Amino acid sequence: MNTFSHIRCSFEGRILCMMRGLKFFCAGYICCLILLGGSTLAAEAPRIIELQVGLGKQCQLGYWTPVRVHVQAGEQDFSGHLELATADSDGLLTVYSGFSKGPIEIAIGEKKWLTGYVKFTHHGGLKIRLLEGDKVVTEADYPRSRLPKLIVSTNDRVIVIGAELDLKSALTRGEENPAVTHLPDFTTFPDRWYGLEGVRQILVTTSNPDYLKGLSESRFMALEQWLRLGGEIVICIGSRGAELLQAENYWNRLVSGRFQFVEQQWKTAGLEVYAGAEDPLELATDGAIAAQMTVLESVAGRTEVYDGVGDAGQRPMVVRRLFGFGQVVFVAVDLDLPPFVDWPAQSRLLRRISLGDEELASGDSKMARAKGISRFGYEDLSGQLRAALGQFEGVTLVRFYWIVGLLVFYIALIGPLDYLLLKKWNRLHWTWITFPSVVLGFSLLAVVMSASFKSKQVYVNQLDIVDFDVETSQLRGTTWVYILSPESRTYDLQVKPKPIDQLDDDQLACLCSWQGSPGKFLGGLNTPSVSASIQRHKG
Structure with missing residues (x-):
């Protein structure tokens, strides 16, 4: 047991x-x-490897800016879209999406550059989201301190692609201080025309094949559309004219005239006079690398300078022609090669080519700007337009200085005035009656003003400007809309052009976004916000 x-x-x-x-x-x-x-789920989510903002690490306040995101897929294929978010000029979060026609496809473990476009202000930073359907699979926040320095909205912008020409020194005169951005090639060039918004001119050098690396059909189409809508480009084609001006080449679509041959020895007198040079150009005769000249025939446009002077000059060297609402400037030599690199007058030549007739009329333009008439407290047309559109017939808006004045009077009335008057009458104990009476009176005044001045319906002011190019039959329209809402709510705003003739969808495009006010006044784009200053100090 x-x-x-x-x-x-x-x-x-x-x-x-x-x-x-x-x-x-x-x-x-x-x-x-x-x-x-958990680790498997984390590995399956795509991750952001690198972020590139702006052109040449520069972006401009209130203008469309390209944002390139380098993404690597996880252990599953990624099929979704990119979403960017940043604050507008009023500090409200604005979400940008729809950068691709269909879903973005990235195979397992592969890397891919994604491009989106946003408008930056001094409010906050940038938020990046990768979505599969409506589900956020990857999200990253970049504070203002990690983004490039913002160029003020009123600055002139020029982009130099290829060789590093000193265009900054050439264009800087007195108050004129343009922002010049250098890109070594077309690898980071935008694939949408509005990615070049705010850029006045692009200068391209072509002497080295590496300068044109990354130029694709989508990027060249974006460049073409930007030109047709009012952009300017300077193309320097010298030694590589036979290659770049073939019928199937991109640049042949922009350059007018037929290619003949490349000239080794050309006359320099025309450029010397054009630049107002005191020192002559000396071409190399010992076989060293030097600028050669591309000779064209049947050139359309205005030839500003020939290779010689008078009857000796027969071959065009600088040709300026209209291209839609923009213009193309063809330069028949490579300005980044000898003898131009060491020529004392190179800066003056670059300035003359870049500005054209504006350089000759610079004195008159400065006088015209000095005599400009200001409206609604603004000196620029954009600010005047915004202020004028903010005037609604039959609506009286409460002004900021009204509030400040009433607030100062209220503080004075309940403080020193109340004390001095009651002390003079020897009735200080009456303050138990006067103080709440003043508070109640101003409260009723605020309610009455709010009810009297507040609009009861939605008001819309709109201005349309339409440009028509007779030569190409191209139409360009711009619409400014100012909306006054009686309450805080969300609206679905759409702009639908109504052309006279029936057009296909690919012929009609519309881009809608917010507009900020330039300048350093209260609420202006160039005025740093308090939150932005705090973030910079923290960084």
Whole structure:
């Protein structure tokens, strides 16, 4: 009996130990599954490797800015879209999406550059989201301190692609201080025309094939559309004219005239007079690398300078022609090669080519700007337009200085005036009546003013400007809309052009966005916000 009991107890003890061990094993197994499952889910999500904002690490306040995001897929294929978010000029979060026609496809482990476009202000930074359907799979926040320095909205912008020409020194005169951006090639060039908004001119050098690396059909189409809508480009084609001006080449679509040949020795007198140079250009005669000249025939446009002077100059060297609402300037030599790189008059030549007739009329334009008439407290047309559109017939808006004046009067009335008057009348105990009476009176005044001046309906002021190019039959329209809402709510705003003739969808495009006010006044784009200053100090 005792032996049986001992055996049974030993057996039950072993079973109990095995059960406890099994429990610990199951618990550990479940924990491992949870950890492995969590790491697997984390690995499956795509990740952001690199971020590039702006052109040449520069972006301008209130203008469309390209944002390039380098994404690597996880252990699953990514099929979704990119979404960017940043604050507008009023500090409200604005979400930008729809950068691709269909979903973005990235295979397992592969890397891909995604491009989106936003408008920056001094309010906050940038939020990036990768979505699959409506589900956010990856999200990253970049504070203002991690983004490039913002160029003020009123600055003139010029982009130099290829060789690093000193265009900054050439264009800087007195108050004129343009922002010049250098891109070594077309790798980071926008694939949408509005990615070049705010850029006045692009200068391209072509002497080295690497300068044109990254130029694709989508990027060249964006460049073409930007030109047709009012952009300017300077193209320097000298030694590589035979290659770049073939019928199937991109640049042949912009340059007018037919290619003839490349000239090794050309006359320099025309450019010397054009630049107002005191030192002559000396071409190399010992076989060293030097600028060669591309000779064209049947040139359309205005030839500003020939290779010689008078009857000696027969071949065009600088040709300026209209291209839609923009213009193309063809330069028949490479300005980044000798003898131009060491020529003392290179800066004057670059300025003359870049500005054209504006350089000759710079004195008159400065006088015209000095005599400009200001309206609604603004000196620029954009600010005047915004202020004029903010005037609604039959609506009286509460002015900021009204509020300040009433607030100052209220503080003075309940403080020193109340004390001095009651002390003069020897009735200081009356303050138990006068103080709440003043508070109640001003509260009623605020309610009455709010009810009287508040609009009861939505008001819309709109201005349309339409440009028509007779030569190309191209139409360009711009609409400014100012909306006054009686309450805070969300609206679905759409702009639908109504052309006279029936057009296909690919012939009609519309871009809608917010507009900020330039300048350093209260609410202006060039005025840093308090939150932006705090973020910079923290960074």
